[in-house]
Amino acid sequence: MKVKLNKDYLLALVAVVLGLIAGAILIAITGNNPLEGYFYLFRGGLMNIQRIGDTLATATPLILTGLSVAFAFKTGLFNIGAAGQMLIGGLCATAVGLSLDCSKPILLTLVVLSAILGGALWGAVPGYLKARFNVHEVVSSIMMNWIAYWAVYYIVPAYFKGQFLETESRKIPAAASLKVDWLMNLFNGSYINLGFFLAVIAVIVIAFILNKTTFGYELKAVGYNRFAAESAGIIANQSILLSMVLAGALAGLGGAAFYVGYASNIQIGVSPSQGFDGIAVSLLGLNSPWGVLFAAIFFGVLQSGKGFMNAMTSIPPEIADTIIATIIYFAATNILIERAWERLRKRKNKGSALKKDLKVDKVGGAE
Numbered sequence: 001m002k003v004k005l006n007k008d009y010l011l012a013l014v015a016v017v018l019g020l021i022a023g024a025i026l027i028a029i030t031g032n033n034p035l036e037g038y039f040y041l042f043r044g045g046l047m048n049i050q051r052i053g054d055t056l057a058t059a060t061p062l063i064l065t066g067l068s069v070a071f072a073f074k075t076g077l078f079n080i081g082a083a084g085q086m087l088i089g090g091l092c093a094t095a096v097g098l099s100l101d102c103s104k105p106i107l108l109t110l111v112v113l114s115a116i117l118g119g120a121l122w123g124a125v126p127g128y129l130k131a132r133f134n135v136h137e138v139v140s141s142i143m144m145n146w147i148a149y150w151a152v153y154y155i156v157p158a159y160f161k162g163q164f165l166e167t168e169s170r171k172i173p174a175a176a177s178l179k180v181d182w183l184m185n186l187f188n189g190s191y192i193n194l195g196f197f198l199a200v201i202a203v204i205v206i207a208f209i210l211n212k213t214t215f216g217y218e219l220k221a222v223g224y225n226r227f228a229a230e231s232a233g234i235i236a237n238q239s240i241l242l243s244m245v246l247a248g249a250l251a252g253l254g255g256a257a258f259y260v261g262y263a264s265n266i267q268i269g270v271s272p273s274q275g276f277d278g279i280a281v282s283l284l285g286l287n288s289p290w291g292v293l294f295a296a297i298f299f300g301v302l303q304s305g306k307g308f309m310n311a312m313t314s315i316p317p318e319i320a321d322t323i324i325a326t327i328i329y330f331a332a333t334n335i336l337i338e339r340a341w342e343r344l345r346k347r348k349n350k351g352s353a354l355k356k357d358l359k360v361d362k363v364g365g366a367e
Contacts, residue, residue: 011334019327044308045301052332053190059300064254065278066292068247069297073287076223076244081141082251083275084148085119089252090259092118094266097176104175131237155266162351168267178261194258207289280328
């Protein structure tokens with residue numbers, strides 16, 4: 001099993017390298033120096049403590065939505081509804097933060113819990129439909145995304161309208177915000193917030209559940225073969241429902257990390273791109289909790305650094321988005337990379353065997 005994991009991570013690394021090579025070609029086509037472009041791209045995300053903090057803040061919702069998608073994948077489900085779950089989690093967090101007046105520890109706890117519960121509820125609906133009526137989770141979760149979108153579109157202006165604009169809510173009070181002065185000062189005023197630590201804790205918890213608990217074993221068993229799992233006494237429908245509930249809870253927590261952590265309010269008419277980017281993060285991270293963590297940070301570096309690259313060169317920032325898309329393309333087709341690798345390995349082994357046979361024949365003829 002250890003060999004297989006190492007091989008899979010090697011293929012993910014190959015996908016990253018191929019994506020960077022493709023990006024270098026695009027940069028060269030625009031008439032720029034690829035080495036210079038990559039230097040400023042990665043420097044923009046990592047050149048000082050503030051930039052590192054901004055990178056981690058950018059990566060935080062990606063960690064949680066990627067974890068949401070990856071967790072559902074373990075049960076054989078495709079949670080494409082992370083955007084809606086994140087949006088509802090952010091709405092619930094914003095509503096609690098703007099409605100209650102209490103000390104920061106209590107209010108912040110309620111804000112985070114409300115986001116988790118909101119996302120869990122939004123994930124439970126497609127989970128129940130899948131378990132009870134075998135409605136495909138892709139279709140139902142996409143519909144839930146749109147319901148979340150229009151719910152926010154109505155609720156925010158009606159109940160939490162900002163002081164000047166109807167398109168956004170009032171600003172979150174400091175007591176309800178995941179931003180804390182000591183952490184921002186530690187990173188020289190960056191956007192990093194407590195959401196990053198919540199995301200890391202979520203990674204540890206999900207890794208423990210999947211690898212060290214009976215519940216995690218049952219989830220993976222259903223994902224590998226639902227009918228075989230049912231024959232072994234596992235209640236597949238229950239596993240499917242709980243998987244989507246937990247996936248929704250993770251995405252909802254991502255909504256809190258973004259809307260009351262990275263941002264200070266919630267806007268209408270905007271679906272969070274992190275919900276769909278989480279699919280890419282999960283794919284590159286091989287649906288592994290730790291793989292998701294590192295893939296999200298890598299994407300965070302690219303997202304944070306693209307503006308700096310554009311400022312220091314004439315390379316358009318869209319190149320960074322294209323690089324991400326290309327990396328995901330190669331990650332999605334890693335089976336082709338694996339087959340090409342195996343062909344090269346067999347050809348090399350065949351050539352070595354042929355040389356060995358020729359050497360034996362030559363020695364035998366000499367004798």
